[in-house]
Amino acid sequence: MSITKKSILLIFVILLVDQASKIYIKLNFALGEQVDIFGWFKIYFIENNGMAFGMEIIGKLFLTLFRIVAVIALAYYIRLLIKKQARTGYILTISLVLAGAAGNIIDSVFYGLIFSASEYMGPVATFLPHAGGYAGLFYGKVVDMLYFPIITNDAGQTVFFSPIFNVADSAISVAVGIILIFFRKELNDSLETKKEKDVEPA
Numbered sequence: 001m002s003i004t005k006k007s008i009l010l011i012f013v014i015l016l017v018d019q020a021s022k023i024y025i026k027l028n029f030a031l032g033e034q035v036d037i038f039g040w041f042k043i044y045f046i047e048n049n050g051m052a053f054g055m056e057i058i059g060k061l062f063l064t065l066f067r068i069v070a071v072i073a074l075a076y077y078i079r080l081l082i083k084k085q086a087r088t089g090y091i092l093t094i095s096l097v098l099a100g101a102a103g104n105i106i107d108s109v110f111y112g113l114i115f116s117a118s119e120y121m122g123p124v125a126t127f128l129p130h131a132g133g134y135a136g137l138f139y140g141k142v143v144d145m146l147y148f149p150i151i152t153n154d155a156g157q158t159v160f161f162s163p164i165f166n167v168a169d170s171a172i173s174v175a176v177g178i179i180l181i182f183f184r185k186e187l188n189d190s191l192e193t194k195k196e197k198d199v200e201p202a
Contacts, residue, residue, distance in 0.1 A: 003088055007078060007095040014099035018108060018167035022143040023127075026115055029145075030122035040150045046164050047118060047141035064108040064138045067101055074098040077190075089178075090186045097173035103168030104142050111140030146170065 025045050034044040049060050074097060079151075081091045100186045112135025125134075135141070144166045149158040164174075179187055 003082055003091055006088070007082070007091055010092055011094045011099040011102070014096065014167065014171050015103055015106075018099075018103035018171070021145065021167055022107065025145045026111070026118065026125050026143055028124060029118075030120065030124055031118040032120045033122075034147070037123060040148060042147045042149065043145050043163055044147040045118070046144050049141055049142060060108075061088050061138055064105065067105045067108065071098055071105060074101065076183060085181070090183045093175045093178045093183060094180075096171045098144060100168040100171035100175070103166070103171070107142040108140050109138055111143070112138075113140070114142075142166070144169070 025043070029043075029045040031045060031047065034042050036042050049063075074094060077093055078091060078098065081094065111133075113133040114128055114131040115125045115133055116131070117134035131141075144164045146166060146169075147164045148161045149159040152158050
């Protein structure tokens with residue numbers, strides 16, 4: 001299988017798992033509902049307007065548009081890497097980043113149109129409600145559900161790890177970790193190439 005097909009397959013699988021898990025949670029859980037899987041792992045449904053792990057820093061529309069631009073840039077970067085015959089592992093790792101970013105873009109762009117609002121204590125959301133979705137295009141909320149309260153205090157409050165995230169966030173985080181551990185040279189080479197192009201005389 002060519003590296004191009006491997007990259008596309010990886011992106012497709014991550015998107016499929018990410019969206020399948022989000023749609024299932026959206027249609028079967030009330031907002032704030034949680035299920036204990038293990039003592040240190042729960043399925044806990046929340047929604048957010050922001051970036052990975054629920055951070056909210058900048059405006060919603062700007063954030064969604066920024067994500068779209070980032071995905072386009074990543075797709076172009078992967079194409080360049082394939083042309084340059086970069087290491088397979090690095091190409092697939094960047095593909096993970098693209099898949100994660102694209103997964104959250106789908107929520108932001110479309111979920112407001114195709115789902116009704118999720119409410120605390122129910123009822124659960126419905127797909128393609130007759131009254132229309134809960135928000136306009138580009139204003140959907142990102143579905144999060146993976147919660148790992150590994151360390152809690154005597155009051156039951158989570159000391160570590162408190163963020164609630166999704167498969168797309170996980171793909172990005174894992175990819176960044178892999179790059180920092182195994183592919184720093186490739187990343188540095190790409191950054192150096194960009195700097196050289198930026199300083200080239202007109």
